[in-house]
Amino acid sequence: MSQYCSLDQLRFLLYEVFNVGELFKYERYQDHDVENFDILLDSIKDWSDKQLYPFFREMDEKPAYFEDGKVFTHPQIKTIFKEAGENGWLGQQLDYDHGGVQLPIIVNNAFNHIMEAANNHVPGYLGLTVGSAHLITTFGTKELQEKYVPNMLAGKWAGTMCLTEPQAGSSLSDVKTSAAPQKDGTYLIKGHKIFISGGDQQATDNFVHLVLARIDGAPAGTKGISLFVVPKYIESQDGDMQYNDVETAGDFQKLGQRGYSTVHLVFGDNNQCKGWLVGEANLGLKQMFQMMNGARIDVGLTAASVATAAYYASLQYAKERPQGRKLNSEGEKDASSEQVLIINHPDVKRMLFLQKAIAEGSLSLLLECSKYYDISTAATGEERQDAHLLLELLTPIAKTYPSEKGKIAVDNGLQVLGGYGYCSEFVLQQYYRDIRIMSIYEGTTGIQSLDLLGRKVPMKNGKALQLLMDKINQVVKEAETIEGLKPYAAIMTKRLADVQEVLMSLMPFAMKQEYEKYLADANLFMELSGILVIGYQWLRMAVIADKALKNPQRRFDSSFYEDKIHLMKFYFKYEMPKINALKHSLLNQDFLTIVENDAVF
């Protein structure tokens, strides 16, 4: 069994960096304890070793396919749904009343990280099922909840989110799928949905599709979209399953994540597809955003997990492969000496450290977001609001940084193997293909960047950004008290000033209502923010590592903590300066991308 993630790193983050024990003070989490988390971490890892990782290559080599109106996936998906359900691992974060155990999301996401690193083709099936169930428990009627949620959490029925349509893509205001009200209170659903992850497979008995559609006569745009539960089969009172006119029209063949089906669904081609409204009419998109925000965090987490697995795969190769020699003081190599392991070459080390810095920094950010989610769920008053604002601000970054920089991490992992990295015999090329979707899923990087700069930064007069700055400054202050970390605290202070400078230069455009100019380089602002926020993760890890090194009761060997400080220095040397370059580009007010259609081609 190759290593694909590190439980030590997870424990360090959960217990030392994010101190999950703090959450037990909230009534919601009072029944939990760290010992139990620890046992679960090991159980999930053992299970992933047995049920997920061994099928990872196979799911790529024998991808999901469409035949006779059905999508077939790897048979192991059935076992996984079944066992995850039986083990009680689906929806642990839900309320006791809804079949969950109120597990903090930060812990749940630590579990997800293990599963995603083991086999990123699989957790989406489970995650969408839980997300759909959660959406029903939040907005659905008691009847809908009782009808669907127990079977979903048991792993018997799968859930999906159906947003994208062929003509609309990312533009949800153009959703056309229609919902015609019927006398019995249900709706007749009609329309095409594409790119539906897990939208068909033969592993579960039923599908509970959560569909965005427009009730006849609803307003144009996003304000006329409603949310529906549309099962593939309707269960009658005597348990018969009646087909609900949800047809599978095809499965998209993809560059990667080939074990994870991506389906084209046709609702109501025979005018017999029934849907049930969830929550309020015309508030569908807003409600869907509960699931969407969760899914964005999941995508970021999957990207971080793929990057982690790729890192360990390339590390293993670098530790085993002899090639080349060190230069002697004449700048030459002694050909009669033994070759060295490639891990000894500085450039290979650079590629390994870069991967690790990106992967672990990303994981840390995702767990920070998860903790804000937990606090925003359990706390009250200002504490709740602040956590919610921080989560809102950080979500697009936590989705995008791991997706974009994760590609670079895996690219470096592949490069460590040289020619072998490009060969199908080695796994790196699979990670390289798998991770590429993450910057597209659930809103592309372009969409996330507009969300960050266009909505989240100005939100509540910049309150969320101010809260984040406060958090970062708090870590800077701690770092300033530690001799060895002072220079890095100083760098962070400068980079924070860079962000302010960029915003000061952009804000006038927003105030003059020149939104196109304000947002033209949102992508660069996103990249800058991501580098900054991951720098903050590393500075905090270094502060905590420094404290642990001074504490004889530390959990891990001193080398574990020394490594964190080293990686922080690496990140500050190689990644943080990029903020300066991005600032430079952002301060340049020559709006070269706002030009006529046919110019410059």
Place this chain on the structure above:
Amino acid sequence: MSQYCSLDQLRFLLYEVFNVGELFKYERYQDHDVENFDILLDSIKDWSDKQLYPFFREMDEKPAYFEDGKVFTHPQIKTIFKEAGENGWLGQQLDYDHGGVQLPIIVNNAFNHIMEAANNHVPGYLGLTVGSAHLITTFGTKELQEKYVPNMLAGKWAGTMCLTEPQAGSSLSDVKTSAAPQKDGTYLIKGHKIFISGGDQQATDNFVHLVLARIDGAPAGTKGISLFVVPKYIESQDGDMQYNDVETAGDFQKLGQRGYSTVHLVFGDNNQCKGWLVGEANLGLKQMFQMMNGARIDVGLTAASVATAAYYASLQYAKERPQGRKLNSEGEKDASSEQVLIINHPDVKRMLFLQKAIAEGSLSLLLECSKYYDISTAATGEERQDAHLLLELLTPIAKTYPSEKGKIAVDNGLQVLGGYGYCSEFVLQQYYRDIRIMSIYEGTTGIQSLDLLGRKVPMKNGKALQLLMDKINQVVKEAETIEGLKPYAAIMTKRLADVQEVLMSLMPFAMKQEYEKYLADANLFMELSGILVIGYQWLRMAVIADKALKNPQRRFDSSFYEDKIHLMKFYFKYEMPKINALKHSLLNQDFLTIVENDAVF
């Protein structure tokens, strides 16, 4: 037929930027004229439209495979070898005496660009054949030349270069393949070679392998390597083809370039493999570098060509796909209005411009290198020497920039298509996979970076670098005389100073013989150099475009030249600032990648 390259762009570069007519003053090229180049450009494009481009997707979907000791490739490869040979397109750059027409390489590489953009799985077969033939004409005996070269240039026999061995990878000093001298003057060759591009296929009747091997008793390391011609079949005087004990052991299945075979060859497993020494014993690696340097340029050119083709594919999509709307002055979108084509979104424009800036900048650099090659072949004295030095210095950059930044370009191309970009139905995912090998072929980016900083920069006391600086400063001076370009000239001057500053900070390590420190961040120096040198390409293109705009006799519409100036500005806004960040990292003398084996993991 989709567009995959631009003949206008090629003509602009050949005739206006690099003024190929200048070459006719050399005796070597005196028989050529521009009109003939023009006709050939059109012929090669027509042929590529018919014989290369239509098979591009198919070669990926039905990759080369190994069966019964043979490698099978797409049957079209046979037609291509045959027609390229019959058309006289193989080895046009060779001397008249050797079957060529002394075509300038700059023109030959313009042809290659078209073919590589049309179908990058194919030109390698032809390029290696010509490169091998050229190696034989340069160093081989008259007998070897007569025996092999005519059949190679006719497209009947294929050539390959056999360097890599399983235990050695990039470390050529560890080549083990042996060559035992025989009484008849030949050698018995024995050993394994892997990753042999085009090393087997069923399209040609024979293979002429150029093999690095060690004559019994030769010194260790690279100083004991000799070069051999090892045919797969030996032609007897009566024309019989006798098997020469060159066995195909397998074909590597790869992430991309799946139509291009990558073969494991076993020489002399039955002790009956004959080889003929090429040139001098123990000078094999030095001689092979003639072909290697050409191959490095070819790889860079292929990368630039893939990036070009990917750009046009994404541009076409962006011009056809409606999605989303412009923001109005309230920062909102009017859902009742028509959707706009995605090319209207600034972020999509940014992704398109970035691709174009990388692809065209790379192509320009590769043609500049080609021109230096032509001058270094045809000129005499200092002119010849200077051109050679510039070529030596620029080769690792011209191989690496298009390979590394080309990945980013294609990544952006895929992103333009959103979810469709990730689907096998669209071609972008294929370009994404294909281009990934370029930073590995013929020396990885790590190796190229050591070559640049470790060998080329210090070469002749920095003479080559000084020559390059002079070239750049010449363009800066021209730009300074043009009002609209002055600011960009000023930026270039500053960035040149950055390079000097970095070298001043690194040089002391080389002088103290601390080579590991000197070279630890060679990769970053490579990236910095690449960005600078492509900036110089763009500044020159802008200068020339500005002149053309003032000239009523200009070749193209004014919009063509305006676009060049716009793209230069884009490059200077978005790419040039990265030099500053890299400088920052390079000036940091905390050598974090020089650490003990097991640290930081």
